[in-house]
Amino acid sequence: MEHNPGKYRTDLWIDWCPGCGNFGILASEIKALEELNLEPSKIAIVSGIGCSAKIIHYINANGVHSLHGRAIPFAIGIKLVRPDLTVIVNGGDGDLLGIGAGHFVALGRRNLQMTIILHDNRVYGLTKGQAAPTLPLGVKTKALAIPNIYTDINPIALAISSGYTFVARAYAFDSEHLKEIIKKAIMHRGVSLVDVLQPCVTFNDIHTADYFKKKIYKLEDEGWDPVVRDPKDIEEKALNAIRKSFEEEKIPVGIFYENSLLPTYEERLKNVIKSYPSISPGTTKIEVNGKSIFDRKLFESVFSDFIIDTE
Amino acid sequence: MNDEINIILGGPQGGGIDTSMSVIVRGLGRSGYGVIAEREYFSNIAGRHSYAHIRIKSSEIPLSIRYPVQLLASLDAETIFVHYKDVEEGGILIYNKSDEEKKLSEIVSLEESIREKISKELEEKGISDKVSSLLSFLENERKIKLVSFNYNEILRRIAEMHKLPLSYMSRYLSSILVGAVWSVLELNLDDLMYSYSIQFKGRSDRVQHNIELVKEVGKIVKTNNAHIKLEPGKLKGSKRLIVSGNDIVAIGKIVGGERFESYYPITPAVDECLLLERLAYSKFQDNNLGNLLVLQTEDEIAAATSAIGAALAGVRSSTSTSGPGFDLMAESISFAGMNEVPLVITFYQRAGPSTGMATRGGQGDLFTAIFSGHGEFARVVLSSGDHTEAFYDAIEAFNIAEKYQLPVIHLLDKFLANTLSVIPIPELEKVSIERGIIVNDTKNYKRFDLSSLISPRAFIGSNSVMWYTGDEHDEIGHISEDPENRKKMYEKRIKKLELVSKETPEDKKLSIYGSENFDFLLLGWGSVKGASVEAIKELKSEGMNGAYINVKMLWPFPSEEVKKYLKISEDIIAIDYTYDSLISKLVKMSSGINIEKSIVKYNGRPITIDEVKKSIKLILEKREKRVVLEHGA
Numbered sequence: 015m016e017h018n019p020g021k022y023r024t025d026l027w028i029d030w031c032p033g034c035g036n037f038g039i040l041a042s043e044i045k046a047l048e049e050l051n052l053e054p055s056k057i058a059i060v061s062g063i064g065c066s067a068k069i070i071h072y073i074n075a076n077g078v079h080s081l082h083g084r085a086i087p088f089a090i091g092i093k094l095v096r097p098d099l100t101v102i103v104n105g106g107d108g109d110l111l112g113i114g115a116g117h118f119v120a121l122g123r124r125n126l127q128m129t130i131i132l133h134d135n136r137v138y139g140l141t142k143g144q145a146a147p148t149l150p151l152g153v154k155t156k157a158l159a160i161p162n163i164y165t166d167i168n169p170i171a172l173a174i175s176s177g178y179t180f181v182a183r184a185y186a187f188d189s190e191h192l193k194e195i196i197k198k199a200i201m202h203r204g205v206s207l208v209d210v211l212q213p214c215v216t217f218n219d220i221h222t223a224d225y226f227k228k229k230i231y232k233l234e235d236e237g238w239d240p241v242v243r244d245p246k247d248i249e250e251k252a253l254n255a256i257r258k259s260f261e262e263e264k265i266p267v268g269i270f271y272e273n274s275l276l277p278t279y280e281e282r283l284k285n286v287i288k289s290y291p292s293i294s295p296g297t298t299k300i301e302v303n304g305k306s307i308f309d310r311k312l313f314e315s316v317f318s319d320f321i322i323d324t325e
Numbered sequence: 326m327n328d329e330i331n332i333i334l335g336g337p338q339g340g341g342i343d344t345s346m347s348v349i350v351r352g353l354g355r356s357g358y359g360v361i362a363e364r365e366y367f368s369n370i371a372g373r374h375s376y377a378h379i380r381i382k383s384s385e386i387p388l389s390i391r392y393p394v395q396l397l398a399s400l401d402a403e404t405i406f407v408h409y410k411d412v413e414e415g416g417i418l419i420y421n422k423s424d425e426e427k428k429l430s431e432i433v434s435l436e437e438s439i440r441e442k443i444s445k446e447l448e449e450k451g452i453s454d455k456v457s458s459l460l461s462f463l464e465n466e467r468k469i470k471l472v473s474f475n476y477n478e479i480l481r482r483i484a485e486m487h488k489l490p491l492s493y494m495s496r497y498l499s500s501i502l503v504g505a506v507w508s509v510l511e512l513n514l515d516d517l518m519y520s521y522s523i524q525f526k527g528r529s530d531r532v533q534h535n536i537e538l539v540k541e542v543g544k545i546v547k548t549n550n551a552h553i554k555l556e557p558g559k560l561k562g563s564k565r566l567i568v569s570g571n572d573i574v575a576i577g578k579i580v581g582g583e584r585f586e587s588y589y590p591i592t593p594a595v596d597e598c599l600l601l602e603r604l605a606y607s608k609f610q611d612n613n614l615g616n617l618l619v620l621q622t623e624d625e626i627a628a629a630t631s632a633i634g635a636a637l638a639g640v641r642s643s644t645s646t647s648g649p650g651f652d653l654m655a656e657s658i659s660f661a662g663m664n665e666v667p668l669v670i671t672f673y674q675r676a677g678p679s680t681g682m683a684t685r686g687g688q689g690d691l692f693t694a695i696f697s698g699h700g701e702f703a704r705v706v707l708s709s710g711d712h713t714e715a716f717y718d719a720i721e722a723f724n725i726a727e728k729y730q731l732p733v734i735h736l737l738d739k740f741l742a743n744t745l746s747v748i749p750i751p752e753l754e755k756v757s758i759e760r761g762i763i764v765n766d767t768k769n770y771k772r773f774d775l776s777s778l779i780s781p782r783a784f785i786g787s788n789s790v791m792w793y794t795g796d797e798h799d800e801i802g803h804i805s806e807d808p809e810n811r812k813k814m815y816e817k818r819i820k821k822l823e824l825v826s827k828e829t830p831e832d833k834k835l836s837i838y839g840s841e842n843f844d845f846l847l848l849g850w851g852s853v854k855g856a857s858v859e860a861i862k863e864l865k866s867e868g869m870n871g872a873y874i875n876v877k878m879l880w881p882f883p884s885e886e887v888k889k890y891l892k893i894s895e896d897i898i899a900i901d902y903t904y905d906s907l908i909s910k911l912v913k914m915s916s917g918i919n920i921e922k923s924i925v926k927y928n929g930r931p932i933t934i935d936e937v938k939k940s941i942k943l944i945l946e947k948r949e950k951r952v953v954l955e956h957g958a
Contacts, residue, residue, distance in 0.1 A: 026803060054790050060634070063795075071792060071803050076785045078637065079794035079804075080630065081660055087627035091634020091642065094618050095585050096786040099638075120623035283618070286606050290616050296638045296786060298615025300582025301758035306720075307614070308580045308753055316608045317576055319523065320568050321750070322354045324561045 022047050022054065024074050029065075033223075035135060035186035035212025036065060040072055042192035043102070043131065047075065050197055057100045060089040062109035064140050066133035069104045083114030086121050086130070093128050097280055097291035100200060101128040107146040108138045111167050115147070121205055122176025126279040129199045129206045130178075132169055133186075135214035136221055143217030156219045169209040170259035174252050174271050180206035181255065182269040185230050186213070187223060195269065204278045211265070226265070233258070233268030242273040326556045330510065331391050332379040333408055334502045336400025337434065339371030341499025344524065346377040346745060348503050348535075351567050352520035354747040356513055357558025359386035361855070362745040363931050365958070368592070368683040372434050374403050376958070378931075381510075383556040386747060388711060388855030391934045392956060395553055398505040400476075400498060402427035402456050403435055406443050407958045409459060415468045417551045418460075419505040421476040429454040472549045476501055479541050483534055500535040504542025510555045514539070566748050570741035570852075571596035573712045573748070574671055577719030578643060579604065579617065580751075582758055585635035585642035587620040587628040592683050593742040594645040594673045625650035629657035629670065636666050637793065639763075639784030641723045643669035647739075648677045648690050655697040658732050662702030662818060664793045665773070665780070667726035667733070667761075671719070674738040674851075676929040685929030686739035688851055688902040691911065694734045695880045701815070703729070703822040706880035708736045710836075710854030712746045714877070720756055721833065728761040729821045730779060736879065738902070740931050741852040764789070771800040775813055778820055826881045834883035837890065839872035840865065845896035845945055848887075848920065850876040850908055853900050853932060860937035871941070876908065882915035891918050898944055900924040900937070906951075923951050930957025 022044045030036045047057060057075035061067035063082035070077030076099075080088040085103045093101040103110075110118050110132055121130070136149040143157025147167040154161040173181045180202040184192040192210065199206035211230070213223045233240070238258070242251045255271035283290045300307060314321055334349075336342050346362050353360045359382040367373035378394070380387045393413040399405050402424040412418060429435075429444055447454060452462045463469040479501070480494040507517055518536055525531040546552075568576065575597045578586070588598040598619060605617040618635075622628045628644040635642035646654065651672050661668040672694055676687035694706045705725050709715035718735055726733040764770070764781040770789035774780040780800075783789040792802030797814060799805040839861040847857050857873045864871055874890055876883070891897055891912075899909040899920045906923035913919055924940045926932050932954060940952035 024803075055788050056786065058638075058785050068804070071794070074790060076790055077792040077794075077802075078634070078785075079792070079796065080633075081656055081795060084626060084630045084657075087622065087630040088634040088637075090620070090627075091585065091587070091631035091636075092638045092785055093634075094620065094631075095635045095640045095642070096638045099786050116623050117627055120627070287616055287618075288610055290618075293615050295584035295616045295618050295635070295640045296784070298584065300584065300641065301760065304757050304759065306580050306582065306753060306756045306758055308756070310750070310753055312612060313580065313750070313753055314564070316579070316604065316612055316614070317566070320566050320572060320576070321564050322351060322519075322567055322747075323564050324355060324357050324558075325563075 022074050024072055026071055028072055029068050031216050033213070033215040034065070035210070035214070036069065036133060038186035038189055038192065039131065039133060039210055039212065040069055042189045043069070043196055044073060045189070045193045046196040046200065049193070050200060052100050056098065057102070058089070058092045059102045059104060060085045060092070061104045062106070062114060064106040064109050064138070066104055066106040066109065083109055083112070084117065085109065086114060086117035089128055090121070090126060093126055095294060095296035097294055102200065103128065103130045104133065105130070106133045106139070107136060107148040111147040111169060111172070118172070119176045122173060122178045124279040125177060125179055125204045125276055127204055129196070129208065131196065132207060132209045133212055134169065134209050135212045135218055137214050137217045139214050139217055153220055155217060157217050168259055169207065170270050171256045173207040174256050178207045179204035179273040179276050180269070181271040182207065183209045183211065183259070183267045185211050185226055185267055191232070191267070198269065202272070203274050204276060211267070229265045230267055231264050233266045233270070238268060240269040240272045242275055245275055248273060248275070326554045328383050328556050329387070330381045330396070330553060330555050331394040332381070332396045332398070332506060333376055333394045333411055334379070334398050335374065335376035335404030335408055336502070337371065337403070338366055338369050338373045338375040340400045341496070342375050342377050342502070345499040345502040346379065348499070348517070348520050348524050349379065349506050350745050350747065351523060352507070352512065352517040353381055353558070354565055354567050355516040355519050357561035358383055358747070359560055360747045361387045361390065363390050363740065364743045364745070365930065366684050374407055374434060376404065376408070381555065384559045386560070388859050389934050390931060396506065396509055398502045400502065403432045405456055405459065406432070406435070407439070409463060411958070412463070412467070412469055417470045417472060417509055417553065418463060419472045422473040423475055423477065425457045425460065425473070427456050470549070470551050472546055472551045474545045479538065482541065483538055486537070487534060489534070497534060497538055500538040501542055503535070504539035505546065507539055508543035508546035509551055509553055511552055564750055566750055567745065568712060568748065569596065569743060569745050570712060570715055570737060571743070572600055573716050574719045574737065575600040575604070577716040580753070580756060581720030581723045582641045583643055583723065584616065584640040585618050585620070585632065587622050587631045587642070587644045588646070589622050589625045589628050589650060591647050591650045593675055593739045594647050594650070594671065596742070597645045597671065625653040626657065629654035629668070633657060633661055633666050633668050636668055637785045639786065641669070641727070643671060645671040645673065647673045647675045648693065649680060651690070651693065651697065658704065659698035659700055659702070660795045661732040662698060662700070662704060663795055665730035665818065667723070667730055669722045669726050669733050669735065671735045671737065673742045674736065676739070682929045684739070686902060686931060687927060687929060688738055688907065689927070690736070691879065691903070691907040694736050702818045703731045703825070704880065705729070705731060705733045705825055705878070706736055707733065708851045708877060708879050709741065710851060710875045710877070711741070712748045713751070715741065716751050717756070718877070724757065724759040725825065728759050729825055730761065730782060731821055736851065738852050772802045773798060773800045773814065775800055775817060778817060778824060822881045826883070829878060831883070831886050834878040834886055836875045836877060837872055838875065840870050842870070843872035843894060844870040845898065845941070846872050846874060846890060846894040847898050847900055847941065848874040848876065848908065848912070849900040850879060851901070853902065856932045856934045856937045857900060859934045860941065863934065864938055864941060869941070869945070879911065882911060884916040887912060888916050888918065891916070896922070896945060898922040898924060898941065902926050902932070921950060924954065925951065926954035928955060928957050
């Protein structure tokens with residue numbers, strides 16, 4: 015486990031179980047921020063609830079440890095009013111794909127420039143190992159009374175079908191590879207998902223480090239080309255990526271799909287509000303010496319549709 | 326000559342009642358009249374009965390509606406059946422000649438129970454179930470002047486004149502009602518032209534067609550000699566606003582510096598957001614105001630949480646909703662309480678529980694607003710009694726939220742939201758923007774610094790780094806379960822409420838109307854104000870000496886201030902749109918005073934001046950303890 019006590023790491027004791035995949039994610043995320051040389055005060059990391067959510071306290075950047083399942087809309091609020099900030103969401107599989115699935119899907123439609131890092135350990139760790147939405151049907155982890163009776167959600171397929179324009183999978187303990195993917199995800203113009211496979215040493219005795227070590231291979235090693243270069247290739251690239259994401263015998267990691275041709279939400283807004291995002295709601299003045307910037311003249315101009323002149 | 330006229334315009338939803346209402350109100354406003362217009366409609370897009378109840382005063386701005394009306398203008402037979410009793414003896418009824426042969430049993434859009442009720446009434450009066458039979462009863466027994474003509478014929482005439490397709494003419498139906506009002510009141514056509522040109526901006530052809538239609542209707546009204554003398558409008562000489570409750574809250578928010586609004590569409594909140602969206606896209610950039618973002622979210626949870634995110638990044642942000650949506654926001658309110666976030670929720674109550682009657686009114690959410698969310702923490706609940714108050718309160722909500730760093734709920738209701746009113750342009754010099762203690766650049770910034778009750782606030786994106794968590798936290802914002810820290814943080818969050826109580830001036834907590842030396846006292850909140858204030862005023866001229874207390878700050882409840890007034894009077898009557906007189910319960914809980922008499926209404930329909938007057942008399946003269954109001958269609 016790489017420990018990085020530099021500019022981007024707080025000095026707090028870490029709550030996770032020894033051997034938890036979250037350590038790998040933390041180290042890679044910190045390294046990515048460092049290598050991108052982002053200013054901590056211009057980063058906002060938003061999490062939901064669960065083991066994954068505590069990550070914000072260990073990173074020296076603005077952190078919001080929000081509500082279960084709601085990290086995405088918190089992050090959207092921040093990003094929209096301060097589009098100059100780098101906004102990253104960290105959430106577990108239960109957080110983002112269970113209770114927060116609606117927000118996960120809705121974000122795809124918006125293609126807002128932000129990064130979702132999905133801590134995918136397939137169980138609910140903080141509440142003693144219930145099946146998360148990514149746990150396959152019929153699998154019995156040790157906390158379950160009977161084998162899982164739900165089918166699993168494939169985060170890659172869901173993200174691509176929801177409109178995410180950068181979709182990748184990585185492994186928590188391949189820190190270098192994960193870091194590179196997080197960097198690319200952050201730099202991507204649009205919404206990005208990094209689905210991070212991660213062992214839960216306490217509650218998931220099936221998807222262990224050994225399990226992943228044997229199964230994982232890298233997409234780039236087989237020459238996978240995720241990039242959409244022509245609008246007419248979008249459907250084919252997306253379908254191929256989805257098909258690829260269902261491979262089970264061997265688990266592919268790397269960038270599945272990358273489409274920079276779709277306008278971001280910021281760009282779409284610019285079409286209707288010309289000054290956005292160069293002028294952001296978070297940096298405009300709303301008062302002058304404690305008074306509203308609205309004087310009678312401005313009021314009559316902005317609200318002219320509601321004014322009648324009885325002269 | 327009358328100083329006041331009351332009118333009902335009725336017809337099927339989608340038939341143009343809304344348009345007629347705003348054209349009429351704007352035109353009247355232009356002529357110098359004070360107008361208020363309340364809107365009732367089913368939760369339905371097209372076909373169900375809907376109506377506008379308009380009250381016009383020539384010498385002042387009316388605050389509420391009144392029964393009976395002097396003019397009923399109907400687009401369909403259903404309106405006649407539903408509202409015939411609302412017309413004053415000697416009043417005027419304008420209707421479509423082709424509705425004469427319609428029968429009560431043939432009106433499919435009518436609810437069965439309402440049909441049975443009307444049928445029984447007609448039977449008792451010896452009227453058959455045909456419109457024509459009811460009309461001759463109204464003409465002979467109630468001396469109501471009937472004015473009829475074939476609506477389609479007039480539309481056809483206009484269509485032929487301008488070579489318009491007949492199918493196109495249904496959109497002009499609303500002008501028959503406008504024509505009825507304009508001609509009966511013998512109003513100035515120039516002012517109507519002005520109103521139409523705003524309604525159909527850039528569509529001079531439509532303005533012209535509508536005016537011609539109004540003139541056609543006018544000729545018929547004239548031959549029937551159906552007129553009501555209304556004194557000239559005396560409010561001339563200045564600019565005024567014509568706004569619904571939704572409109573004025575949106576306007577208040579913008580003047581107050583709102584820069585982010587999130588919402589999930591819900592009646593009756595959505596019109597506010599639609600207006601904000603429209604202004605954000607059109608007017609903001611033209612006036613160099615920066616950016617206002619309006620975000621339609623996937624649900625109310627996302628609406629509240631994205632508003633919190635925006636507030637953390639330093640903008641005045643808000644979300645608007647009604648009961649069902651507000652319930653979903655409860656967890657967010659708790660988070661905002663824990664993290665001292667200035668979140669503003671505009672809460673337009675409607676008639677619950679559950680989906681209840683989505684387009685009707687009520688105030689059953691008083692305690693939901695005050696107690697929503699888990700755990701103990703400070704929040705402020707404000708309520709507005711009328712359009713003008715709503716403007717200042719929308720701004721005050723942001724000021725309180727930012728000054729004290731807590732969630733503020735601005736509680737309104739459907740009646741105010743959907744009522745159109747002519748009001749003076751707000752006094753902008755009175756508007757202050759108080760953002761509280763803000764810092765931009767501090768080394769070792771502590772977001773939850775315990776050295777003062779209100780910690781200096783830095784925004785995410787400023788030069789400081791900060792942490793927020795819904796968990797109990799230390800001064801930095803990191804998770805802490807230390808019992809000593811817990812106690813301090815817990816107290817800090819709750820004690821702000823005392824500060825709000827102490828620092829808020831009395832006139833922002835309540836307002837009082839009527840005699841200073843009153844013999845009886847009416848106490849209520851929200852849109853009950855209009856009918857109450859006007860009833861008290863009218864009772865005064867009948868020798869009854871009363872006052873009305875309008876409670877504006879519902880939480881923290883202004884116990885001391887209210888006690889002062891309640892002690893003076895033995896006859897205290899609470900009034901609101903609930904079953905349990907919730908405002909009495911709040912007064913008792915907060916001040917220990919038991920208000921034993923109440924006027925309540927919970928059928929989803931608005932309280933009117935005549936109802937309040939009547940029930941005050943029942944309570945004071947007949948010693949009734951609880952009067953349940955029932956009027957409404």
